[in-house]
Amino acid sequence: MAADLAAVEKLVHDAYEPWVEVVGMRPLPMEADYGVLIAAGRVHVTDPLDGLVVLVPEDGVLLVENVAVSPERQGRGVGRRLLAFAEEEARRLGLPALRLYTNAKMASNIALYESLGYVVTGRQGIEGRSAVLMRKELTR
Template sequence: MIRPANATDLTAIRACAQRAYGRYVAAIGRPLAPMAADFAALIEAGQVRVYVAAGGEVVGFIVFYPSADHMLLESVAVQPEVAGQGIGKALIRHCEDAARRQGLCAVHLYTNEKMTDNLAIYPQLGYREVGRREEDGFRRVFFEKSLG
């Protein structure tokens, strides 16, 4: 089940971010931006959704919000032990559906160029690469998906 995050989810979201993104720290050379995100503020702003497993535990999350004429998918993470079960795809689909409901024409996202799994997955989900550049000291790859 996917639902809006609330303050009681904060610890689980932080732990998920640390575990999901932590495996890339050695390759990238420093902690990734989502590992230091202010999730309390993001939850308060209504920008976080969580994926809750049948047992009630939070096993994934997504952060997104409208930006001009598109939805910006800021981050998505899934606990490593349940990766590959479609949870990340369901969260991304949820973001796309929210964008459609709000009348937005696209979803934009970025990932680190060292996160090669993402570079392969996003095109399979209909996203096209639209650029690469350095931001905040990270080499980022930008994608977008038209919803029209």
């Protein structure tokens, strides 16, 4: 578990480090307790470990809490595959929708989510950051 935890934490750090300057602080996924998330079965990784998604079932929706892809693999469809996995997981759990939030300054991420059918549902301040809230309704 310790080796897995270290690898997950490194992946998240490497994926989000370029955003620190853009956002003006560490993005929220860099602050998460991955030991707790792994133990809870929330972290789903690719094999080999070049990406991960953190999924949290909620009442009527699956929260996509984090999508992280190693810098070397970004732009190669890993994130899209992880989001497709999230949709499959929501369907498996009988949840009709997914939701996520991302920093308002992460325009490329917002554009990706919109291209995959997510719609902006609002904005919210989260721990000193400006978040864009997004949702995707699943078709049966």
